[in-house]
Amino acid sequence: MSLIPRPSTPARLLSPGAAKLPRWVLLAVGLLYIFAGLLFRDPWKSDDVIGLATMLTALNQGSPISLWLPQVGSLAYAENGPLVTWVGLSFIKLFSPIFSWFTSDINAVILASRLPNLLWFGLLTYFFWYGTYHLARSPEAQPLPLPFGGEPPASAYGRMVADAALLLLLATVGILWRMHESSSVPAMIAFQAWAYYCLGRVVERPLAACLGLGLALGCALLTRGFVGGIPIFLGSVAVFIWHPLLRRQLQWLLLSVLIAALLFVAWWWPARDLSLFWTQTWLEWNTQSFAWPHWATGIKSLRDLSWFLWPTWPLALIGLWNWRRWHQALHIVLPTSLLASAFVCLFFYQDPFEPEFALLAVPSAALAAFALPTLRRGVINTLDWFAVMCFSLTAAAVWLGWVAQQTGWPPKIAQSIARQTEGFDNSISALAVLVALVGSCAWVSLVIWRTRRHPPALWRGTVLSAGGLLATWLLLVTLWLPTLDYARSYRGVSAELAQALAQHQRTNECVRGSQVALGQRASFYVFDEIDLQFDQRCTLVVEQLDRKLYLQGLLPISDTDQELWLGRRGGDRHEMFRLVRRPAKP
Numbered sequence: 001m002s003l004i005p006r007p008s009t010p011a012r013l014l015s016p017g018a019a020k021l022p023r024w025v026l027l028a029v030g031l032l033y034i035f036a037g038l039l040f041r042d043p044w045k046s047d048d049v050i051g052l053a054t055m056l057t058a059l060n061q062g063s064p065i066s067l068w069l070p071q072v073g074s075l076a077y078a079e080n081g082p083l084v085t086w087v088g089l090s091f092i093k094l095f096s097p098i099f100s101w102f103t104s105d106i107n108a109v110i111l112a113s114r115l116p117n118l119l120w121f122g123l124l125t126y127f128f129w130y131g132t133y134h135l136a137r138s139p140e141a142q143p144l145p146l147p148f149g150g151e152p153p154a155s156a157y158g159r160m161v162a163d164a165a166l167l168l169l170l171a172t173v174g175i176l177w178r179m180h181e182s183s184s185v186p187a188m189i190a191f192q193a194w195a196y197y198c199l200g201r202v203v204e205r206p207l208a209a210c211l212g213l214g215l216a217l218g219c220a221l222l223t224r225g226f227v228g229g230i231p232i233f234l235g236s237v238a239v240f241i242w243h244p245l246l247r248r249q250l251q252w253l254l255l256s257v258l259i260a261a262l263l264f265v266a267w268w269w270p271a272r273d274l275s276l277f278w279t280q281t282w283l284e285w286n287t288q289s290f291a292w293p294h295w296a297t298g299i300k301s302l303r304d305l306s307w308f309l310w311p312t313w314p315l316a317l318i319g320l321w322n323w324r325r326w327h328q329a330l331h332i333v334l335p336t337s338l339l340a341s342a343f344v345c346l347f348f349y350q351d352p353f354e355p356e357f358a359l360l361a362v363p364s365a366a367l368a369a370f371a372l373p374t375l376r377r378g379v380i381n382t383l384d385w386f387a388v389m390c391f392s393l394t395a396a397a398v399w400l401g402w403v404a405q406q407t408g409w410p411p412k413i414a415q416s417i418a419r420q421t422e423g424f425d426n427s428i429s430a431l432a433v434l435v436a437l438v439g440s441c442a443w444v445s446l447v448i449w450r451t452r453r454h455p456p457a458l459w460r461g462t463v464l465s466a467g468g469l470l471a472t473w474l475l476l477v478t479l480w481l482p483t484l485d486y487a488r489s490y491r492g493v494s495a496e497l498a499q500a501l502a503q504h505q506r507t508n509e510c511v512r513g514s515q516v517a518l519g520q521r522a523s524f525y526v527f528d529e530i531d532l533q534f535d536q537r538c539t540l541v542v543e544q545l546d547r548k549l550y551l552q553g554l555l556p557i558s559d560t561d562q563e564l565w566l567g568r569r570g571g572d573r574h575e576m577f578r579l580v581r582r583p584a585k586p
Contacts (some may be wrong), residue, residue, distance in 0.1 A: 009142065009143065009144050009326070010322040010323060010326075010373075011142065011144060011370075011374055012143055013143040013151060013157065013373045013458065014150050014152070015150055015151065015152045016456040017152065017373075017456055017457060018156040018159070018160040018457070018458065019160075019457040020160075021159075021160075021463075025463070026166070026167075029167070029170060029463075029466055030121075030125055030170070032470055033179075033466075033470055034117065034118060034121045036470070036474050037180045037476070037477035037481070038117055038180045039111060041481055041485055041489075042488075042489035042490075042491050043113075043181075043182060043489075043523075044484075044489060045490065045517075045519030045520065045522075045523060046517075046518060046522075047181055048182055049182075049490075049519060049522045049523050050518060050519060050522045051084060051085075051088065051113075051181065051184070052088070052110065052113050052182045052522070052526050053072040053073070053077075053521075053523075054070040054071060054077055054084075054085045055088035055089050055092055055113055056525065057070075057072060057073055057525070058070075058071070058085055058089045059089055059092055059093070059109075060529065064274055065275055065278070067082075067086075067089075068270060068271055068274055069275055069278045069279075070082055070085050072518065072521060073521070073531035074532070074533045075518070076277065076281060077518075078278050078279075078284075079285050080184045080224050081221065081222040081223050081225055081267070082267065083187065083222040083223045084187050087116045087187075088116050088182060091112050091113065091115045092109055092112045092113055095108075095112040095115060096108045096111070099111045099112055106526075106527065113182050116186075117180060117181075117182070120186035120187050120190040121179060123191075123193065123194060124169075124189055124193045125166060127190070127194045127196065127197035128165065128166060128169060128193040128196065128197070128365075128366075129162045129163075129166050130162070130197060131196045131201075131366075132158075132165040132166075133158045133159060133161070133162035134158070134200050134204075135161075135200050135331040135366075136160075136161035136162060136369075137154045137157070137158035140331060141157075141158075141161075141331040141370065142157060143157065143373055157373075160457070161369050161372070161373070162369075163462075164369040164462045165366050165369035166365075167459065168311070168315070168462050168466070169312075169361060170466045170470070171311060171312070171462065171465035171469050172308075172309060172310070172311075172312055172361045172364070173308065173309075173311075174308030174309060174354060174357055174358070175189065175308075176469065176473055178354060183355070184223050184355065185358050187219075187223045188220060188223055188228045188355070188359065189359070189361060189362060191219045191220045191223065191232070192216075192220070192231075192232055192338065194212060194215075194216040194219075195213055195216040195217065195220075195235075196334065196338060196363070197212070198212040198213040198216060199239050200334055202246060202249070202252060203245055206249065209252075210252040210255045210256045210259075211255075211256075211259065214255065214256035214259025214260045214263075215259060215260075215263070216232070217232060217233060217257070217260035218260040218263030219263070220232050221260060221263070222263065222267055224355070225285075225286045226287075226289070226290075227286060227289050227355075229260075231338075231341045231342040231345045231359050232341075232359070233257070233260075234341035234344075235337045235341035235363075236256070236337075238337035238341060239337045239338075240252075240253045242328070242333045242337060244328055288350060289349060289350050290348050291349070291350045292348070293347040293348060297349075297351070298346075301347070301352050304353070304357065305357060305360070308354065308360075309357070309360055309361065311387065311465050312367075312368040315367070315371045315383075316363075316367035316368045318371045319332075319367040319368060319371030319374065320332075320367060323370065323371075323374070332367075332370070334363075334366075335364075335366035335367045335370075336363070337363075338359075338362065338363040339360060339363035339364055342356075342363070343360060369462075372458050372461075373458065383461050384450060384460065384461045384464055387464040387465045388447050388451075388468070390468065391443070391469065391471065391472055392447070395440060395468075395471055395475055398476060398480070399440070400413065401413060401480075402475075404417060405417050405421075405426060406426065406428065417483075419571070419573075420487060420573075421486060421487055421571045422570055422571040423571065424483060424486045424487075424570060424571065426483075427482070429478075429482075432478040433478070435474070435478045436474065436479050439474040439475060439478070440471065440475070442467075442471065443468065447464075486570060487570075487571055487572075489569075490520060490523035490524065490527065490569060491527050492570065493567050493569050494523055494524050494526075495527065495528065496565070496567045497524060497528070497542065497565065497567065500565035500567075500579050501579070504540070504564045505540060509538075510533050510538040510540070511530065511533065511540040511541070512532055512533045512535055512538035512542070513533075513534075513541070513543075513544075514542065514543045514544070515543060516532055516542060516543075516544045520544060520575075520577075524542075530542075537584070537585055539584050540580075540581055541580050542578070543577065543578045543579075543580065544575060544576075545575070545576050545577070545578055546575070546576075547568065547572070547573060547576045548573075548574070560582065561580045561581065563578060563579075564579045564580060565577075565578070566578050566579075
């Protein structure tokens with residue numbers, strides 16, 4: 001036995017502080033979080049509609065290439081792996097025929113394509129909650145024993161920390177929208193949570209945990225390639241090297257890596273036979289996504305992370321500092337390793353943004369939860385009041401903007417909204433307003449509960465943060481969803497283009513795109529199955545133009561070309577589209 005005295009734990013908590021959060025509250029928050037804004041809206045550019053386009057391409061074409069290698073129509077979408085496309089395609093085949101009884105075929109497909117988000121969210125919440133629960137029950141994570149007792153039992157303390165961690169994750173601003181889109185991001189966060197859970201269980205159940213870790217790593221590779229798999233892999237290696245017990249059991253990590261490699265090769269080997277071009281492009285994109293660090297990229301990432309990881313990152317930093325003397329305890333080693341690996345990788349990405357930031361959300365929320373028992377009561381109360389003021393202001397701003405849109409007052413705000421929604425047929429949905437009022441009243445009730453009752457439970461502040469963000473999100477998706485759909489959806493302009501093609505396209509005449517971005521190309525395919533090809537012999541050409549340059553007369557049409565159609569999204573001041581017919585090339 002070591003003669004070096006064990007450092008005193010920084011956690012201080014009495015039994016009332018670990019009071020049980022009612023399960024119905026956690027369930028209601030989770031269901032409201034994932035369902036609000038998930039259904040009854042169009043897919044928006046870019047990642048949301050691109051993910052759906054790969055599923056629809058596999059559904060419509062049914063060829064081995066489109067099933068095994070993600071495609072957007074004729075475009076080889078050689079960036080992400082096929083796993084999200086496979087799952088989305090399965091849900092579309094299963095549920096879109098049922099939904100088509102109640103709505104149009106395209107709306108039924110869009111609705112079915114959103115159901116995998118329920119799967120990803122379920123995996124995320126399950127693995128993250130239980131992973132944090134087991135870490136918090138460990139002896140190193142327990143609060144300081146009191147001379148006359150009164151500290152909570154390990155199970156109650158673990159449950160409290162896990163509840164707080166999950167609520168903090170749901171309160172993370174940056175992942176809120178991303179969890180509702182048909183892209184690789186929700187799946188990546190779920191697989192990282194799976195790895196987090198398995199790494200926390202290696203000491204107790206090494207074989208089962210490492211099998212799960214290998215599957216999580218393999219699924220991450222099949223979802224987002226090296227960009228998604230490397231941060232989780234590096235974090236896993238850091239956990240095994242850093243933690244004293246796991247350092248002597250590296251064979252389990254090797255088993256996990258072997259399982260992940262077998263899963264990847266099982267997809268990659270047939271993929272090379274199907275399309276060498278696709279696999280070479282995939283390798284090129286994955287390798288070119290990394291670059292040597294540059295100070296400008298690092299500063300931009302730090303700036304964006306300050307809002308993306310709010311409100312967890314300040315608490316995570318406090319947790320790292322307060323638990324610094326316990327730096328080899330698994331409840332600190334595990335989230336710190338995953339956080340550090342994802343953070344360091346940001347500086348080696350060519351252009352990091354939200355999909356790359358998303359892998360910091362889970363470990364940051366875990367560290368933030370372990371920081372709560374180390375904070376003084378005054379600090380916790382200050383954070384609670386900040387959450388009340390912040391989210392009350394955001395909710396009031398959403399209401400003010402909606403009132404300005406409906407009434408024209410305040411005039412400056414109304415004019416700004418009108419410029420960005422030019423041509424929008426404004427209307428009021430009584431049901432949407434009622435739901436928004438109920439959500440606002442629920443937020444006010446939550447604030448009153450916090451200020452009048454002064455609950456001793458340590459999760460009270462996390463409920464405020466999660467409740468405030470959900471209230472604001474609920475207001476956005478009820479009061480503003482039609483406006484957002486109008487401003488961000490390409491359904492209208494795609495229908496106009498489809499009508500123009502129906503009038504002017506000749507038999508066996510193909511259509512190609514010129515300077516059409518990937519998100520717009522995917523939107524045209526999703527809404528009207530317009531497949532913009534790359535064959536230079538196509539005489540019909542869809543061009544994406546800069547509207548300002550067009551209005552200035554700087555994008556004239558050639559004398560040999562014939563302009564057939566001109567259109568744009570309502571309120572979009574930057575882009576427009578033109579359909580022209582060009583002479584056939586000899």
